[in-house]
Amino acid sequence: xxxxxxxxxxxxxxxxxxxxxxxxxxxxxxxxxxxxxxxxxxxxxxxxxxxxxxxxxxxxxxxxxxxxxxxxxxxxxxxxxxxxxxxxxxxxxxxxxxxxxxxxxxxxxxxxxxxxxxxxxxxxxxxxxxxxxxxxxxxxxxxxxxxxxxxxxxxxxxxxxxxxxxxxxxxxxxxxxxxxxxxxxxxxxxxxxxxxxxxxxxxxxxxxxxxxxxxxxxxxxxxxxxxxxxxxxxxxxxxxxxxxxxxxxxxxxxxxxxxxxxxxxxxxxxxxxxxxxxxxxxxxxxxxxxxxxxxxxxxxxxxxxxxxxxxxxxxxxxxxxxxxxxxxxxxxxxxxxxxxxxxxxxxxxxxxxxxxxxxxxxxxxxxxxxxxxxxxxxxxxxxxxxxxxxxxxxxxxxxxxxxxx
Numbered sequence: 001x002x003x004x005x006x007x008x009x010x011x012x013x014x015x016x017x018x019x020x021x022x023x024x025x026x027x028x029x030x031x032x033x034x035x036x037x038x039x040x041x042x043x044x045x046x047x048x049x050x051x052x053x054x055x056x057x058x059x060x061x062x063x064x065x066x067x068x069x070x071x072x073x074x075x076x077x078x079x080x081x082x083x084x085x086x087x088x089x090x091x092x093x094x095x096x097x098x099x100x101x102x103x104x105x106x107x108x109x110x111x112x113x114x115x116x117x118x119x120x121x122x123x124x125x126x127x128x129x130x131x132x133x134x135x136x137x138x139x140x141x142x143x144x145x146x147x148x149x150x151x152x153x154x155x156x157x158x159x160x161x162x163x164x165x166x167x168x169x170x171x172x173x174x175x176x177x178x179x180x181x182x183x184x185x186x187x188x189x190x191x192x193x194x195x196x197x198x199x200x201x202x203x204x205x206x207x208x209x210x211x212x213x214x215x216x217x218x219x220x221x222x223x224x225x226x227x228x229x230x231x232x233x234x235x236x237x238x239x240x241x242x243x244x245x246x247x248x249x250x251x252x253x254x255x256x257x258x259x260x261x262x263x264x265x266x267x268x269x270x271x272x273x274x275x276x277x278x279x280x281x282x283x284x285x286x287x288x289x290x291x292x293x294x295x296x297x298x299x300x301x302x303x304x305x306x307x308x309x310x311x312x313x314x315x316x317x318x319x320x321x322x323x324x325x326x327x328x329x330x331x332x333x334x335x336x337x338x339x340x341x342x343x344x345x346x347x348x349x350x351x352x353x354x355x356x357x358x359x360x361x362x363x364x365x366x367x368x369x370x371x372x373x374x375x376x377x378x379x380x381x382x383x384x385x386x387x388x389x390x391x392x393x394x395x396x397x398x399x400x401x402x403x404x405x
Contacts, residue, residue, distance in 0.1 A: 004029045005111035006142060007102045009128065010059065011035060012047045013179075014169050015117035018152065018161050019144050020054045023115060026149050027142065034060040034105055036098045038068050039183025039241075054167055058109075062101050065183055069240040072097055072319075073184055077283055078228040078331045078338075080291075080303060081311035086261050088277045088284065089314050090185030095124055096319035099131035106139060115142040123266050127317030134320040155190065177204065183244050185257075185277040193272050200260050200274050207276040208252035211349050215253050218347035220354060223247075223286045225342070228335030230283055244279050251278025254346040266316050285351045286342040293361040294337050303334060 006023055010016045010033035020031050033056040035047055044061065051059040072093045083089055102114050114132055118124035120143070129141055144150045152158050155178070162169045178190040186207045193200060202210050209215075224232035231237060233246050251257055257277040265271055291300060306327060313324045340358025344351050366373045 002030075004113065005032055005106075005109055006030070006113035006115050007106045007109065007111050008033050008056075008115045009036075009098050009102055009117065010047075010051060010056070011040075011117070011180075012043065012050055013117075014155065014158050014162065015119075015145075017050070017054055017167050017169055018158050018165070019115065019117055020051065020056050021165055021167070022144060022150070022152075022161075023142065024055050026147075027113070029113065030057045031055060032058045032060070032105070032109055032111060034062065034098075034102055036094075036101055037061060037063045037065060038094055038097070039065050039245075040181050043181060050168060060105055064097055064101060065241050066239075068094070068097055069183065069244060073244070073280075074229055074240070075328050075331070076310070076314060077230075077280075077287060078335050079310040079327065080284075080288070080307040081314055082284070082307070083311045083315045084261070084263050086259050087263060087273075087275065087315075088185065088257075088259075088280045089311065090182060090275065090277055090280065091124070091180045091187050092127065092314045092317075093319065094180070094182050094184075095127035095317065096131045099128045100135060100320075103132060103135040103139065106136065111139075113140040113142055115144065118143065118145065120146040121265075121267060121269060122271075123315065123317070126266055127319075130317040131320055179206075181207070183241065183248070184280050185275055188274040188276075189271065193274060196262060196272050204274050205258065205276060207248070208258060208278050209255050211255045211258070214255035214348050218345050218352075219250065219254060220343060220345050221247070221250055221282065222341060222343050223283070224340070225287060225290055226339050228287065228331070228338040230286070244283075247279030247282050249278075251282050251346065252276075254278075255349040256346055256351060257281030258349065282344065282346070282351060285353075286344060287338070289342045289344075289353055289356050290338055290340050290358060293356055293363045294340065294358050295334070296362065299334060303331070306330065 006027065006029050008016060008019060008023065008031055012035065020033065023029060023031050033051045035044065037044060047061065048059045076089055076093055081089060106114055116128040118128055125143055132139055132141055152161055159169065177188045177193065180187045188204050192198065222234050223230055230243055233243055238246060257280060259275040261275065262270055262272050295303065310327050313321065318324060337360035339360060340356065343355035345354045367375055372378065
């Protein structure tokens with residue numbers, strides 16, 4: 001009789017590396033590891049050999065980069081979804097695509113279980129498990145960090161377990177950050193960052209240059225959008241992956257997109273994360289600049305209001321929900337005229353507007369200037385203000401009468 005199978009979301013990092021032998025020991029199962037290539041680059045090197053030596057019966061390395069950019073990153077960009085004013089959701093929308101592919105592989109491998117390495121104190125556990133529930137509620141979910149049999153209650157303990165089982169890991173007790181990287185960003189948590197009274201150490205930055213070492217020369221970048229989707233950088237048409245990689249390289253030189261945030265996790269814990277999102281920060285500023293000339297005031301304000309809802313859905317792991325899908329329809333329609341070019345100047349962590357144009361621009365220079373035009377008669381404003389200000393005037397009369405009585 002064959003053993004039951006579990007599909008493990010595998011990164012090759014500390015947690016999921018020790019989970020392969022742990023799952024085999026405690027669940028007497030075959031472990032099929034699955035790693036999603038979302039743009040981690042050199043982190044995928046040697047992964048198959050490591051997974052098999054650690055005890056996995058098979059490793060799937062799935063190149064999901066294009067789908068990730070087009071179906072997850074760009075819709076979130078169009079929505080303007082930013083969690084708690086700053087976080088560009090790089091880890092948040094990476095989990096649903098990974099979990100979705102796990103479910104698909106589980107069907108292919110006839111596996112009855114799926115597993116992930118997220119802790120019981122974080123957000124990722126919700127993002128993985130809600131996706132499993134949405135796409136195949138029959139699968140048994142194993143989350144070792146929450147399992148009563150799991151006795152590795154710190155990253156130091158995991159390192160000791162790895163050493164005992166001769167599992168190679170890249171982390172050390174000196175640099176013990178928990179990091180997550182994809183084509184959109186890299187996040188850093190834990191270690192020295194847990195002391196919020198201290199500045200983030202310079203060694204935390206791995207994707208971009210620290211501010212002090214950023215280029216001393218400003219650089220201009222031109223981005224062209226079509227219906228809210230970036231299609232060109234510096235007048236060169238690029239596929240979604242190449243476009244984002246190019247902007248990451250440009251932004252990294254200028255320390256763009258570095259964020260030190262104390263955020264509210266879904267489970268009620270405040271945590272500190274340092275994020276690097278160079279290309280993403282450029283795109284967010286660029287599309288905002290373009291929106292300013294193509295969207296009317298009511299549309300822009302409604303978009304900003306719904307962007308918070310969208311951000312909460314993504315952050316909270318509710319990607320595969322009717323509301324998120326419905327909001328996508330709204331934002332797609334809203335951006336039917338978000339087409340044009342944006343020029344930005346990058347310098348020492350700053351993104352400075354340097355020009356914007358669109359065939360759908362509602363900005364008319366003659367109308368916006370102080371010069372009189374036939375299109376707008378300033379005398380008309382007198383009657384407008386009298387009517388618009390009538391409730392204010394009535395309120396002022398009432399207050400004056402009340403004060404004199």
